[in-house]
Amino acid sequence: MKRRTLLTAAALSLALGAPASADDPVKAGFIYIGPVGDFGWTAGHDRARREMQEHFGDALETSIVENVDYGADAERVMSQMALSGTDVIFAASFGYGPDVNTVAGRFPDVAFQHATGYIQDHPNVSLYDARFYEGRAVLGHIAGNMTETNTIGYIASFPIPAVIMGINSAYLHAKAVNPDVNFRIIWTFSWFDPALEADAAETLIEQGADVIMQHTDSTAAVRVAEDAGVMAFGQASNMVDFGPNAHLTAIVDRWAPYYIERVQAVMDGTWEAETAWLGLADGIIEMAPWNDRIPEELQAEADALVAAIASGEYHPFTGPINRQDGTPWLAEGEVAQDSELLTMDFYVEGITQDLPN
Amino acid sequence: MIRLERRKEPSTFWRVANPFLAVILTMLAGGMMFVALGKDPVTAIRLIFFDPIFSAQFGSYSRPQLLIKSAPLILIAVGLAIGFKANIWNIGAEGQYIMGALFGAGVALAFFPLQGWYIFPLMILAGAFGGFLWAMIPAILKTRFNTNEILVSLLLVYVAERILAAMALGLMRNPDQPGFPGSRDLRRYESAHNAELIAGTGLHWGVVAALVAVIFAYVMMTRHMLGFHVRLAGQAPRAARFAGVAPARLVVICLGIAGALAGLAGMFEVSGPGGQVRIEFAVGYGFTAIIVAFLGRLHPIGIVLAGLLLGLTYIGGELAQMMLGLPSASIQVFQGMLLFFLLALDFQTNYRIRLREEVRR
Numbered sequence: 204m205k206r207r208t209l210l211t212a213a214a215l216s217l218a219l220g221a222p223a224s225a226d227d228p229v230k231a232g233f234i235y236i237g238p239v240g241d242f243g244w245t246a247g248h249d250r251a252r253r254e255m256q257e258h259f260g261d262a263l264e265t266s267i268v269e270n271v272d273y274g275a276d277a278e279r280v281m282s283q284m285a286l287s288g289t290d291v292i293f294a295a296s297f298g299y300g301p302d303v304n305t306v307a308g309r310f311p312d313v314a315f316q317h318a319t320g321y322i323q324d325h326p327n328v329s330l331y332d333a334r335f336y337e338g339r340a341v342l343g344h345i346a347g348n349m350t351e352t353n354t355i356g357y358i359a360s361f362p363i364p365a366v367i368m369g370i371n372s373a374y375l376h377a378k379a380v381n382p383d384v385n386f387r388i389i390w391t392f393s394w395f396d397p398a399l400e401a402d403a404a405e406t407l408i409e410q411g412a413d414v415i416m417q418h419t420d421s422t423a424a425v426r427v428a429e430d431a432g433v434m435a436f437g438q439a440s441n442m443v444d445f446g447p448n449a450h451l452t453a454i455v456d457r458w459a460p461y462y463i464e465r466v467q468a469v470m471d472g473t474w475e476a477e478t479a480w481l482g483l484a485d486g487i488i489e490m491a492p493w494n495d496r497i498p499e500e501l502q503a504e505a506d507a508l509v510a511a512i513a514s515g516e517y518h519p520f521t522g523p524i525n526r527q528d529g530t531p532w533l534a535e536g537e538v539a540q541d542s543e544l545l546t547m548d549f550y551v552e553g554i555t556q557d558l559p560n
Numbered sequence: 561m562i563r564l565e566r567r568k569e570p571s572t573f574w575r576v577a578n579p580f581l582a583v584i585l586t587m588l589a590g591g592m593m594f595v596a597l598g599k600d601p602v603t604a605i606r607l608i609f610f611d612p613i614f615s616a617q618f619g620s621y622s623r624p625q626l627l628i629k630s631a632p633l634i635l636i637a638v639g640l641a642i643g644f645k646a647n648i649w650n651i652g653a654e655g656q657y658i659m660g661a662l663f664g665a666g667v668a669l670a671f672f673p674l675q676g677w678y679i680f681p682l683m684i685l686a687g688a689f690g691g692f693l694w695a696m697i698p699a700i701l702k703t704r705f706n707t708n709e710i711l712v713s714l715l716l717v718y719v720a721e722r723i724l725a726a727m728a729l730g731l732m733r734n735p736d737q738p739g740f741p742g743s744r745d746l747r748r749y750e751s752a753h754n755a756e757l758i759a760g761t762g763l764h765w766g767v768v769a770a771l772v773a774v775i776f777a778y779v780m781m782t783r784h785m786l787g788f789h790v791r792l793a794g795q796a797p798r799a800a801r802f803a804g805v806a807p808a809r810l811v812v813i814c815l816g817i818a819g820a821l822a823g824l825a826g827m828f829e830v831s832g833p834g835g836q837v838r839i840e841f842a843v844g845y846g847f848t849a850i851i852v853a854f855l856g857r858l859h860p861i862g863i864v865l866a867g868l869l870l871g872l873t874y875i876g877g878e879l880a881q882m883m884l885g886l887p888s889a890s891i892q893v894f895q896g897m898l899l900f901f902l903l904a905l906d907f908q909t910n911y912r913i914r915l916r917e918e919v920r921r
Binding site for chain 1: 729745829836
């Protein structure tokens with residue numbers, strides 16, 4: 204009974220824009236596609252959750268459900284969260300999109316925050332994402348300089364714009380410093396499958412790759428790279444512990460400031476649906492400390508690239524850039540529109556493999 | 561001195577009692593694990609086993625969800641159990657489930673945006689046919705070339721997963737959403753939507769199909785000649801041959817039934833709770849159903865109970881994660897304990913433990 208009144212109170216405060224009373228903690232629920240112990244993507248979100256919990260103390264209650272598959276399972280978990288009086292639900296994976304919107308339609312008083320999504324059918328669905336392509340540009344720059352075999356292996360998850368954008372950004376910046384560079388890409392069709400990711404890394408190394416990049420969530424590839432004596436980049440979290448020699452750097456996700464801001468808005472009754480796409484400038488992503496094996500000049504270059512992107516002086520997708528089939532995409536000096544990036548479904552010129560379809 | 565003695569007849573008492581005993585032992589051992597994790601074991605077990613059904617807060621939502629989660633498990637397991645009884649090991653129900661979904665969704669997407677009463681029945685036929693067809697590959701390879709159906713059916717799961725990915729990215733991709741994998745949402749296409757028959761109950765056509773399949777399997781296994789042949793082939797293959805059972809025919813029938821039912825489950829899922837063809841559509845129902853089949857002692861009624869029980873631990877496990885902060889791995893361990901205890905206890909169905917050796921000279 205108490206929970207129901209709480210739910211009503213929260214609903215009212217949302218509807219009327221009145222601040223929730225300090226006695227009732229705001230409840231935030233998180234659903235994760237992987238385990239919090241993936242040391243990568245999900246770990247990044249859970250790190251932010253804990254940081255946020257510390258920030259708000261008793262004013263906030265958080266709950267999590269891990270390893271939730273897309274579809275009926277996600278729908279059920281989010282519905283149960285809503286029924287338990289959760290005020291704001293963070294759905295931390297791309298594929299939850301249809302499920303978030305189904306549940307959001309049924310619980311109009313609950314705020315939904317969907318990471319990396321694109322479907323926004325209801326006024327209580329917010330989308331948020333990070334400009335990972337900015338970090339990928341830095342990885343590409345380092346990889347292009349560091350590779351000796353001129354072959355860079357890329358473990359990709361799903362052929363969606365976010366992943367394709369990352370491959371293109373990394374390729375363009377590797378190519379810029381090393382015209383002979385070649386990308387080999389393996390698709391796993393999964394976000395978290397350590398065995399599959401390890402197999403992919405081994406295959407790429409056998410094919411001559413001496414730098415491994417990944418857009419999957421486990422540490423398997425970094426460990427394989429360490430054992431094989433090649434180089435790798437972490438994903439979403441600093442994975443240096445899994446490959447002290449191999450791990451050159453990583454794009455580290457820092458969702459906490461954004462989460463704190465959004466939950467504060469729920470507490471103040473000012474939460475509104477939005478679409479947030481934040482980058483290096485906002486501190487939502489940062490680069491893990493450079494490995495010492497990266498030469499000092501290159502470290503300085505990488506620092507400069509980060510600074511240039513963060514200040515807005517340089518955009519990683521600046522023309523001239525052609526599509527894979529040779530048709531022009533961006534003219535000299537032209538900068539990609541966000542809308543183009545968010546629907547990107549093509550490789551840039553120079554990548555030899557085909558997109559899976 | 562502990563001695564094991566094989567029973568002349570498997571014990572009926574233990575066969576019925578073991579599943580209940582296994583649940584109790586799981587609660588005890590699982591409870592200890594929850595204590596070790598620093599959580600209140602009584603609350604945890606209450607959340608897993610009771611709250612999804614009886615809680616005032618969640619019950620009205622989770623009871624229908626129990627049907628939605630359990631129906632595909634039961635539908636697939638009933639078909640698998642028939643084959644398992646005859647020693648025909650179809651491990652690839654997941655693949656047949658995927659193909660059923662693809663065939664069913666394929667029919668729907670081919671008709672889109674036409675509306676018509678005949679579309680859904682056609683999807684049902686196509687779904688069953690898709691699963692059947694996929695199961696015929698190991699069946700024919702086994703009867704023709706004596707290949708091992710365990711390996712062939714299992715490996716075909718991975719082939720089916722790749723076909724699913726190709727469909728979600730290519731032929732069946734939603735043309736209104738370029739750049740993103742996945743088909744149209746069938747729940748928004750009235751003629752193809754496997755909607756709830758009575759709103760708020762979770763009762764969709766897949767649940768009805770599961771019930772029909774259970775009754776059908778029960779009658780077949782206990783009353784029909786085919787059921788007798790299946791049991792005979794499993795228990796005494798030589799005797800079965802003398803009784804005129806053609807092994808090849810039995811392989812085709814058993815794999816065919818299991819495949820068709822798995823295909824139906826996939827079709828009902830993709831047009832209902834799943835909603836669309838997406839790369840991540842298959843979440844392991846075909847594999848979990850193997851556990852359900854054994855947990856239910858390969859008996860149709862037992863499978864209903866086992867399916868509901870496993871569904872309950874899934875839904876309750878999510879509640880326990882959410883309300884208590886238990887890690888999902890501990891819920892998986894808990895489910896694993898259930899099967900472990902059942903298999904361990906099964907021992908006493910066939911064996912008797914003697915504590916003292918009788919002196920025989």
